[in-house]
Amino acid sequence: EDQVTQSPEALRLQEGESSSLNCSYTVSGLRGLFWYRQDPGKGPEFLFTLYSAGEEKEKERLKATLTKKESFLHITAPKPEDSATYLCAVQAPLLNTDKLIFGTGTRLQVFP
Amino acid sequence: SAVISQKPSRDICQRGTSLTIQCQVDSQVTMMFWYRQQPGQSLTLIATANQGSEATYESGFVIDKFPISRPNLTFSTLTVSNMSPEDSSIYLCSAQGTGENTEAFFGQGTRLTVV
Numbered sequence: 001e002d003q004v005t006q007s008p009e010a011l012r013l014q015e016g017e018s019s020s021l022n023c024s025y026t027v028s029g030l031r032g033l034f035w036y037r038q039d040p041g042k043g044p045e046f047l048f049t050l051y052s053a054g055e056e057k058e059k060e061r062l063k064a065t066l067t068k069k070e071s072f073l074h075i076t077a078p079k080p081e082d083s084a085t086y087l088c089a090v091q092a093p094l095l096n097t098d099k100l101i102f103g104t105g106t107r108l109q110v111f112p
Numbered sequence: 113s114a115v116i117s118q119k120p121s122r123d124i125c126q127r128g129t130s131l132t133i134q135c136q137v138d139s140q141v142t143m144m145f146w147y148r149q150q151p152g153q154s155l156t157l158i159a160t161a162n163q164g165s166e167a168t169y170e171s172g173f174v175i176d177k178f179p180i181s182r183p184n185l186t187f188s189t190l191t192v193s194n195m196s197p198e199d200s201s202i203y204l205c206s207a208q209g210t211g212e213n214t215e216a217f218f219g220q221g222t223r224l225t226v227v
Contacts, residue, residue, distance in 0.1 A: 043221045
């Protein structure tokens with residue numbers, strides 16, 4: 001069964017304290033792995049797509065990496081505005097529909 | 113990227129009634145998806161809506177309860193029928209292209225409370 005597991009569930013960081021979020025997945029024929037940021041009361045905001053093991057993408061203080069079994073979202077010197085829930089999703093081909101399977105998310109709080 | 117407008121943004125409904133949520137995309141997209149998100153939890157896919165075909169529902173969701181329309185490549189609706197308090201949740205619309213750009217973009221969601 002296709003599955004996505006994120007850890008930790010919650011993470012509290014001091015401003016400037018770098019850390020990583022983990023997304024482990026089991027899926028048949030991975031088409032892509034997606035990272036989203038979700039602020040309270042809003043829809044998920046797209047961050048990155050990774051397609052193959054070894055791929056890396058960066059955006060400001062965020063860097064996403066991918067292996068054959070997991071992905072990491074590295075946050076370098078975070079700021080309070082980085083506080084949000086970060087969701088990981090994998091794309092699993094099913095017939096002609098490429099649906100996304102989401103993890104439960106990591107709730108990040110960055111304190112000044 | 114696609115901009116997705118979803119309405120209403122929130123509603124409070126009486127049990128036994130129905131609510132239709134609208135989702136408008138600013139560009140043509142092949143696939144649209146409807147998700148439910150319980151407070152503090154992740155997204156659960158309700159169904160996939162492709163233009164010109166019947167919606168495909170995930171396990172635990174049925175057409176009689178969540179009828180979906182997809183009349184064209186930029187618009188879809190989800191109806192929550194015969195509502196009960198258990199249907200209180202956030203409902204999210206998502207649009208996704210095919211080919212190279214397969215990112216899924218989301219609307220802001222509809223916060224539904226059933227009383």
